[in-house]
Amino acid sequence: MTNAGNELTSLITSTPQEGRDLAVKLARKSIAAIQTDPEIRKSLRKSYAEDTAQLIASAQVVAVEFQTIAMANNYWK
Amino acid sequence: MTNAGNELTSLITSTPQEGRDLAVKLARKSIAAIQTDPEIRKSLRKSYAEDTAQLIASAQVVAVEFQTIAMANNYWK
Amino acid sequence: MTNAGNELTSLITSTPQEGRDLAVKLARKSIAAIQTDPEIRKSLRKSYAEDTAQLIASAQVVAVEFQTIAMANNYWK
Amino acid sequence: MTNAGNELTSLITSTPQEGRDLAVKLARKSIAAIQTDPEIRKSLRKSYAEDTAQLIASAQVVAVEFQTIAMANNYWK
Amino acid sequence: MTNAGNELTSLITSTPQEGRDLAVKLARKSIAAIQTDPEIRKSLRKSYAEDTAQLIASAQVVAVEFQTIAMANNYWK
Amino acid sequence: MTNAGNELTSLITSTPQEGRDLAVKLARKSIAAIQTDPEIRKSLRKSYAEDTAQLIASAQVVAVEFQTIAMANNYWK
Numbered sequence A, B, C, D, E, F: 001m002t003n004a005g006n007e008l009t010s011l012i013t014s015t016p017q018e019g020r021d022l023a024v025k026l027a028r029k030s031i032a033a034i035q036t037d038p039e040i041r042k043s044l045r046k047s048y049a050e051d052t053a054q055l056i057a058s059a060q061v062v063a064v065e066f067q068t069i070a071m072a073n074n075y076w077k
Helices: A016-034 A038-049 A052-072 B016-034 B038-049 B052-072 C016-034 C038-049 C052-072 D016-034 D038-049 D052-072 E016-034 E038-049 E052-072 F016-034 F038-049 F052-072
Strands: none
Touching: A016 A038, A016 A052, A016 B016, A016 B052, A016 F016, A038 A052, A038 B052, A052 B052, A052 F016, A052 F038, A052 F052, B016 B038, B016 B052, B016 C016, B016 C052, B038 B052, B038 C052, B052 C052, C016 C038, C016 C052, C016 D016, C016 D052, C038 C052, C038 D052, C052 D052, D016 D038, D016 D052, D016 E016, D016 E052, D038 D052, D038 E052, D052 E052, E016 E038, E016 E052, E016 F016, E016 F052, E038 E052, E038 F052, E052 F052, F016 F038, F016 F052, F038 F052
16 A cells, blocks of 8 residues: 555555555545644544444445445455 | 536546545535535534534545546546 | 436436536435425525535435436546 | 336336436335334324435435436436 | 345345345344344334434435345346 | 454455355444444443444445445355
């Protein structure tokens, strides 16, 4: 996975696990694109990490991002 | 990305990062198509940028728009 | 786009922008199919156009409708 | 569209508009499969037809069902 | 449909209607996988079967499961 | 299914049922990636396992993850 910086340079990953990690990263970056203040993001973090409805909604975002990544990698077949 | 104006002229982008940027832009334009008053949109902005449930819902919209853009670009392969 | 009337006759559009417009139109028509009274729809309009959670949910509907339209148009490639 | 009865016999429709109609019908049948009492469904109807959040959520269901139907019909091309 | 037992052995169904039935079944099994106590599930049933927002959310799950099943059956064409 | 450890090494499963099991596992791992404290996750568990809205939302995540897995396995055909 060659997306160490802030720019997304590729959807290709070596393994499905790296694909999952990239999906989580993309979900986080979407939120950072809307709430650009890192201090506010930090203060908000506790509110969703202990709210199961929001944890489930976050998992839904990861699922959609992962579907795209899995397609890009031809499902690592 | 040749979508500098208000019209969406193409889903093709040079890089995955530009695809992410376009996905965020499309999500924003959808909201502007429904709430057409820019002053009201501005006043609403704070309410969702500090509400984690809405930030997560916004990230979901970006994920679906990005899936379409990624397909259009054959995943930048 | 040859969908000027009330009937959806085609998913094919000339440009991506017309595809976006059609996606918004389809989302609106779904709501009109459920709430058939135009007066009630009009009275409801303010309640969602100033509620960011509902604006984001509307943008999600547009994103899914647009994905279908983009596929139909082979992403306007 | 040859789905006049209660059984879904085909996803193929003559026109995109018939595809939209089938999508709405499938969404309604899903709800009837869970809440099987038609009297209760009738009494519930008003509560969602005047609640914009629920109207938007219903439109989301229609959008996903329509995507499947559009794929089945090769987008009526 | 040869999924009479508790194990999902195939996504292939004879008709679209059997595909719908399987989609509802899969949605129910997902919930049973998380809330494993059948008595609690039974007691919860009334709360969502009379709550339109939850009925609509359930219909959304069925729509996504059905999309997968329809793809698996090449849309019964 | 060769994903016994914490790493996701493959999306390929022997049967559709194993695909369902993997979908549930991926959904759970997404939540664990966001709420990393296992004690807090345990304490949160009761709150969503008895809340039908959250059970339905969880089923939606499973449906999307399963769609990806089903595609990867060519629908076990």
